[in-house]
Amino acid sequence: MVDILRELQASSPDIEASAVVSVDGLSIASALPREVEEDRVSAMSAAMLSLGERISAELARGRLEQVYVKGERGFVVLMSVGQEAVLTALAGGRAKLGLVFLDMRRAAEDLSKIL
Amino acid sequence: MVDILRELQASSPDIEASAVVSVDGLSIASALPREVEEDRVSAMSAAMLSLGERISAELARGRLEQVYVKGERGFVVLMSVGQEAVLTALAGGRAKLGLVFLDMRRAAEDLSKIL
Numbered sequence: 015m016v017d018i019l020r021e022l023q024a025s026s027p028d029i030e031a032s033a034v035v036s037v038d039g040l041s042i043a044s045a046l047p048r049e050v051e052e053d054r055v056s057a058m059s060a061a062m063l064s065l066g067e068r069i070s071a072e073l074a075r076g077r078l079e080q081v082y083v084k085g086e087r088g089f090v091v092l093m094s095v096g097q098e099a100v101l102t103a104l105a106g107g108r109a110k111l112g113l114v115f116l117d118m119r120r121a122a123e124d125l126s127k128i129l
Numbered sequence: 130m131v132d133i134l135r136e137l138q139a140s141s142p143d144i145e146a147s148a149v150v151s152v153d154g155l156s157i158a159s160a161l162p163r164e165v166e167e168d169r170v171s172a173m174s175a176a177m178l179s180l181g182e183r184i185s186a187e188l189a190r191g192r193l194e195q196v197y198v199k200g201e202r203g204f205v206v207l208m209s210v211g212q213e214a215v216l217t218a219l220a221g222g223r224a225k226l227g228l229v230f231l232d233m234r235r236a237a238e239d240l241s242k243i244l
Contacts, residue, residue, distance in 0.1 A: 050188070054187055058183070058184045058187055065176060068176075069177055070198055070205070071200075073165070075200030076203070078198070082197045083184050085191040085194060086194055087189065087191035089190065090190060
């Protein structure tokens with residue numbers, strides 16, 4: 015799984031960090047630079063996933079597929095991997111979002127075969 | 130403000146509903162179809178904004194600018210309007226996301242002048 019994450023970051027150099035996290039907020043696999051805390055990414059991913067699911071249901075958008083948070087210094091993108099996990103990626107402010115989504119979707123498909 | 134929301138929905142027909150909500154989760158203005166509850170949109174917007182701000186800060190993405198949630202039947206997009214409010218839009222599954230963002234950014238600028 016770490017290989018898939020590294021490949022994702024190699025194909026999308028705008029992705030600075032990536033992790034696979036269980037829906038409970040526990041880390042499954044990660045490729046993070048030293049300054050990014052794994053526990054922090056896991057906890058934030060699970061919180062976002064949980065609220066995203068609630069919002070998607072409450073506002074009649076159906077089953078949750080993606081969440082994206084844009085700050086002035088970059089993006090956090092979450093994408094579901096099967097039923098039990100989520101792929102989270104951190105990207106810089108200049109990242110091409112369409113490309114990040116495309117590469118993440120491919121990685122999420124590969125990851126869901128392993129999980 | 131309702132005029133700006135109606136204009137937004139006229140220029141982006143993919144946007145089914147839109148609202149301006151205070152950061153506390155209270156409705157400021159809205160253009161919602163009958164089946165969408167105003168209180169529900171306000172509460173969800175404030176919850177998402179609050180978690181988005183936390184995530185953006187914790188994961189070193191800077192000040193929050195946008196949050197987007199994609200479900201299998203469409204999108205929810207949030208964009209900050211000044212410091213005190215957020216513009217929330219609901220769009221259908223086939224919406225062109227780039228166009229929705231562009232039109233929302235323009236509307237958010239217009240709204241921030243009034244607020």
